[in-house]
Amino acid sequence: MIRFDQVGKRYPPDIDALTEVGFDIAAGERVVISGHSGAGKSTLLKLIAAIERPTRGSVLLGGQNIGALPRSALPFVRRKMGLVLQDQKLLFDRSVFDNVMLPLAITGFPPKEAALRVRAALDKVGLARREKALPIALSGGEQQRLAIARAVVSRPALLLADEPTAHLDHETATDVARIFEEFHRAGVTVLVATYDASLFPGARRIELVHGRLSS
Numbered sequence: 001m002i003r004f005d006q007v008g009k010r011y012p013p014d015i016d017a018l019t020e021v022g023f024d025i026a027a028g029e030r031v032v033i034s035g036h037s038g039a040g041k042s043t044l045l046k047l048i049a050a051i052e053r054p055t056r057g058s059v060l061l062g063g064q065n066i067g068a069l070p071r072s073a074l075p076f077v078r079r080k081m082g083l084v085l086q087d088q089k090l091l092f093d094r095s096v097f098d099n100v101m102l103p104l105a106i107t108g109f110p111p112k113e114a115a116l117r118v119r120a121a122l123d124k125v126g127l128a129r130r131e132k133a134l135p136i137a138l139s140g141g142e143q144q145r146l147a148i149a150r151a152v153v154s155r156p157a158l159l160l161a162d163e164p165t166a167h168l169d170h171e172t173a174t175d176v177a178r179i180f181e182e183f184h185r186a187g188v189t190v191l192v193a194t195y196d197a198s199l200f201p202g203a204r205r206i207e208l209v210h211g212r213l214s215s
Protein backbone atom coordinates (compact mmCIF):
# COMPACT_ATOMS: atom_id res chain seq x y z
CA MET A 1 0.00 0.00 0.00
CA ILE A 2 2.83 2.38 0.90
CA ARG A 3 6.36 2.19 -0.44
CA PHE A 4 9.24 4.49 0.41
CA ASP A 5 12.11 4.04 -2.00
CA GLN A 6 15.38 5.78 -1.07
CA VAL A 7 13.45 8.76 0.21
CA GLY A 8 15.22 11.93 1.24
CA LYS A 9 13.64 15.15 2.46
CA ARG A 10 15.67 18.31 2.81
CA TYR A 11 14.09 21.50 4.11
CA PRO A 12 15.73 24.71 2.98
CA PRO A 13 18.45 25.66 3.35
CA ASP A 14 20.11 22.39 4.39
CA ILE A 15 18.11 20.47 7.01
CA ASP A 16 18.04 16.78 6.14
CA ALA A 17 14.86 15.62 7.87
CA LEU A 18 14.96 12.19 6.16
CA THR A 19 17.85 10.39 4.45
CA GLU A 20 17.69 7.19 2.36
CA VAL A 21 14.50 5.93 3.97
CA GLY A 22 13.02 2.77 2.43
CA PHE A 23 10.24 0.45 3.59
CA ASP A 24 7.00 -1.19 2.48
CA ILE A 25 3.74 -1.19 4.39
CA ALA A 26 1.05 -3.63 3.34
CA ALA A 27 -2.68 -2.91 3.48
CA GLY A 28 -4.07 -3.74 6.89
CA GLU A 29 -0.80 -3.29 8.78
CA ARG A 30 -0.50 -1.36 12.03
CA VAL A 31 2.75 0.56 12.23
CA VAL A 32 4.32 2.79 14.82
CA ILE A 33 6.83 5.38 13.62
CA SER A 34 9.01 6.01 16.62
CA GLY A 35 12.03 8.17 17.33
CA HIS A 36 13.30 11.16 19.27
CA SER A 37 11.96 14.67 18.79
CA GLY A 38 13.24 15.93 15.45
CA ALA A 39 13.90 12.39 14.14
CA GLY A 40 11.69 13.00 11.10
CA LYS A 41 8.44 11.28 12.15
CA SER A 42 6.10 14.15 11.19
CA THR A 43 7.95 14.65 7.93
CA LEU A 44 7.48 10.98 7.06
CA LEU A 45 3.71 11.24 7.61
CA LYS A 46 3.54 14.51 5.65
CA LEU A 47 5.19 12.81 2.67
CA ILE A 48 2.51 10.10 2.71
CA ALA A 49 -0.23 12.73 2.95
CA ALA A 50 1.50 14.67 0.13
CA ILE A 51 1.71 17.74 2.34
CA GLU A 52 5.44 17.72 1.63
CA ARG A 53 7.23 16.30 -1.39
CA PRO A 54 10.40 14.22 -1.21
CA THR A 55 13.59 15.84 -2.45
CA ARG A 56 14.99 12.41 -3.35
CA GLY A 57 13.50 9.01 -4.08
CA SER A 58 9.83 8.20 -4.35
CA VAL A 59 6.80 7.71 -2.15
CA LEU A 60 4.28 5.31 -3.66
CA LEU A 61 0.75 5.00 -2.41
CA GLY A 62 -1.22 2.19 -4.00
CA GLY A 63 1.44 2.12 -6.74
CA GLN A 64 1.03 5.84 -7.46
CA ASN A 65 4.04 8.15 -7.10
CA ILE A 66 2.37 10.78 -4.97
CA GLY A 67 5.39 13.08 -4.90
CA ALA A 68 5.02 13.50 -8.66
CA LEU A 69 1.29 14.19 -8.81
CA PRO A 70 0.09 17.62 -9.89
CA ARG A 71 -1.14 19.83 -7.07
CA SER A 72 -4.70 19.60 -8.41
CA ALA A 73 -4.76 15.83 -7.80
CA LEU A 74 -3.76 16.07 -4.13
CA PRO A 75 -7.13 16.83 -2.48
CA PHE A 76 -8.49 13.69 -4.14
CA VAL A 77 -5.59 11.58 -2.83
CA ARG A 78 -5.92 13.05 0.68
CA ARG A 79 -9.64 12.41 0.80
CA LYS A 80 -8.90 8.69 0.90
CA MET A 81 -6.88 9.09 4.09
CA GLY A 82 -7.81 9.91 7.62
CA LEU A 83 -5.38 12.48 9.00
CA VAL A 84 -4.85 13.28 12.66
CA LEU A 85 -1.99 15.74 12.28
CA GLN A 86 -0.59 18.45 14.54
CA ASP A 87 -1.66 21.40 12.41
CA GLN A 88 -5.25 20.26 11.86
CA LYS A 89 -6.97 22.17 14.57
CA LEU A 90 -10.51 21.63 15.73
CA LEU A 91 -12.98 24.42 15.06
CA PHE A 92 -13.61 25.76 18.54
CA ASP A 93 -16.65 27.82 17.57
CA ARG A 94 -18.46 24.78 16.15
CA SER A 95 -20.06 21.87 17.96
CA VAL A 96 -18.54 18.41 18.18
CA PHE A 97 -21.09 17.27 15.60
CA ASP A 98 -20.22 20.07 13.17
CA ASN A 99 -16.49 19.42 13.50
CA VAL A 100 -16.98 15.84 12.33
CA MET A 101 -19.51 16.86 9.67
CA LEU A 102 -17.09 19.29 8.04
CA PRO A 103 -15.13 16.80 5.86
CA LEU A 104 -18.39 15.38 4.52
CA ALA A 105 -19.93 18.82 3.97
CA ILE A 106 -16.86 19.84 1.95
CA THR A 107 -17.27 16.88 -0.40
CA GLY A 108 -20.98 17.52 -0.84
CA PHE A 109 -22.19 14.38 0.90
CA PRO A 110 -26.03 14.08 1.11
CA PRO A 111 -26.92 15.63 4.52
CA LYS A 112 -29.05 12.78 5.91
CA GLU A 113 -26.51 10.07 5.17
CA ALA A 114 -23.77 12.42 6.41
CA ALA A 115 -25.51 12.87 9.77
CA LEU A 116 -25.72 9.09 10.18
CA ARG A 117 -22.04 8.75 9.44
CA VAL A 118 -21.11 11.54 11.85
CA ARG A 119 -23.04 9.83 14.64
CA ALA A 120 -21.47 6.46 13.81
CA ALA A 121 -17.98 8.02 13.94
CA LEU A 122 -18.72 9.76 17.25
CA ASP A 123 -20.05 6.50 18.63
CA LYS A 124 -16.85 4.66 17.66
CA VAL A 125 -14.72 7.08 19.67
CA GLY A 126 -17.14 7.19 22.61
CA LEU A 127 -18.37 10.76 22.05
CA ALA A 128 -21.94 10.01 20.99
CA ARG A 129 -23.37 11.90 23.94
CA ARG A 130 -21.23 14.99 23.45
CA GLU A 131 -22.33 15.92 19.93
CA LYS A 132 -23.78 19.28 20.96
CA ALA A 133 -20.81 20.28 23.10
CA LEU A 134 -18.21 22.80 21.97
CA PRO A 135 -14.66 21.40 21.81
CA ILE A 136 -13.56 23.76 24.61
CA ALA A 137 -15.86 21.85 26.97
CA LEU A 138 -14.05 18.57 26.22
CA SER A 139 -11.08 17.16 28.07
CA GLY A 140 -7.74 16.70 26.25
CA GLY A 141 -8.46 13.03 25.64
CA GLU A 142 -11.94 13.80 24.32
CA GLN A 143 -10.56 16.48 21.98
CA GLN A 144 -8.11 13.92 20.61
CA ARG A 145 -10.95 11.42 20.14
CA LEU A 146 -12.92 14.13 18.34
CA ALA A 147 -9.97 14.65 15.96
CA ILE A 148 -9.96 10.89 15.31
CA ALA A 149 -13.73 10.87 14.63
CA ARG A 150 -13.25 13.68 12.11
CA ALA A 151 -10.44 11.72 10.45
CA VAL A 152 -12.42 8.50 10.09
CA VAL A 153 -15.84 9.88 9.16
CA SER A 154 -15.05 9.44 5.45
CA ARG A 155 -14.19 5.78 6.19
CA PRO A 156 -10.63 5.90 4.90
CA ALA A 157 -8.61 2.74 4.29
CA LEU A 158 -5.55 4.50 5.73
CA LEU A 159 -5.32 6.39 9.01
CA LEU A 160 -2.28 8.58 9.77
CA ALA A 161 -1.79 10.10 13.19
CA ASP A 162 1.00 12.32 14.48
CA GLU A 163 1.58 12.08 18.25
CA PRO A 164 -2.11 11.47 18.99
CA THR A 165 -1.34 10.74 22.64
CA ALA A 166 0.90 13.72 23.35
CA HIS A 167 -0.08 15.79 26.39
CA LEU A 168 -2.39 13.05 27.72
CA ASP A 169 -1.99 11.21 31.01
CA HIS A 170 -1.14 7.53 30.74
CA GLU A 171 -4.66 6.21 31.21
CA THR A 172 -6.17 8.61 28.66
CA ALA A 173 -3.31 7.91 26.23
CA THR A 174 -3.97 4.17 26.56
CA ASP A 175 -7.65 4.81 25.81
CA VAL A 176 -6.81 6.77 22.66
CA ALA A 177 -4.31 4.08 21.57
CA ARG A 178 -7.05 1.47 21.97
CA ILE A 179 -9.24 3.35 19.49
CA PHE A 180 -6.52 3.03 16.84
CA GLU A 181 -6.30 -0.65 17.67
CA GLU A 182 -10.04 -1.00 17.03
CA PHE A 183 -9.80 0.67 13.62
CA HIS A 184 -6.91 -1.62 12.77
CA ARG A 185 -8.99 -4.63 13.72
CA ALA A 186 -11.75 -3.35 11.44
CA GLY A 187 -9.28 -3.54 8.53
CA VAL A 188 -7.91 0.01 8.42
CA THR A 189 -4.17 0.46 7.79
CA VAL A 190 -2.93 2.50 10.74
CA LEU A 191 0.29 4.54 10.96
CA VAL A 192 0.99 6.37 14.19
CA ALA A 193 4.01 8.55 14.87
CA THR A 194 4.81 8.54 18.57
CA TYR A 195 7.72 8.92 20.93
CA ASP A 196 6.00 6.33 23.16
CA ALA A 197 5.76 3.10 21.14
CA SER A 198 4.91 1.15 24.32
CA LEU A 199 1.33 2.46 24.01
CA PHE A 200 0.94 0.34 20.87
CA PRO A 201 2.07 -3.13 21.89
CA GLY A 202 2.41 -5.62 19.07
CA ALA A 203 2.52 -2.98 16.33
CA ARG A 204 5.26 -3.12 13.72
CA ARG A 205 7.83 -0.51 14.56
CA ILE A 206 9.73 1.73 12.17
CA GLU A 207 12.30 3.66 14.15
CA LEU A 208 13.97 6.83 12.96
CA VAL A 209 17.23 8.19 14.29
CA HIS A 210 18.19 11.60 12.93
CA GLY A 211 16.17 10.98 9.77
CA ARG A 212 17.50 7.52 9.05
CA LEU A 213 15.98 4.11 9.71
CA SER A 214 17.62 2.60 12.74
CA SER A 215 19.16 -0.74 11.84
Ligand code: ADP
Binds near residue numbers: 040042
Ligand atom coordinates in the same frame (compact mmCIF):
# COMPACT_ATOMS: atom_id res chain seq x y z
P1 ADP B 1 9.66 14.70 14.54
O1 ADP B 1 8.25 14.61 14.09
O2 ADP B 1 10.31 13.34 14.71
O3 ADP B 1 9.84 15.53 15.77
P2 ADP B 1 10.07 16.40 12.21
O4 ADP B 1 9.74 15.62 10.99
O5 ADP B 1 9.08 17.36 12.74
O6 ADP B 1 10.53 15.38 13.37
O7 ADP B 1 11.42 17.22 11.97
C1 ADP B 1 12.60 16.64 11.44
C2 ADP B 1 13.64 17.74 11.23
O8 ADP B 1 13.19 18.61 10.19
C3 ADP B 1 13.86 18.61 12.45
O9 ADP B 1 15.22 19.00 12.46
C4 ADP B 1 12.97 19.81 12.18
O10 ADP B 1 13.46 20.97 12.82
C5 ADP B 1 13.07 19.94 10.68
N1 ADP B 1 11.86 20.51 10.06
C6 ADP B 1 10.60 20.01 10.13
N2 ADP B 1 9.74 20.76 9.42
C7 ADP B 1 10.48 21.76 8.88
C8 ADP B 1 10.18 22.87 8.02
N3 ADP B 1 8.94 23.09 7.55
N4 ADP B 1 11.20 23.69 7.66
C9 ADP B 1 12.45 23.47 8.11
N5 ADP B 1 12.80 22.46 8.91
C10 ADP B 1 11.83 21.60 9.30
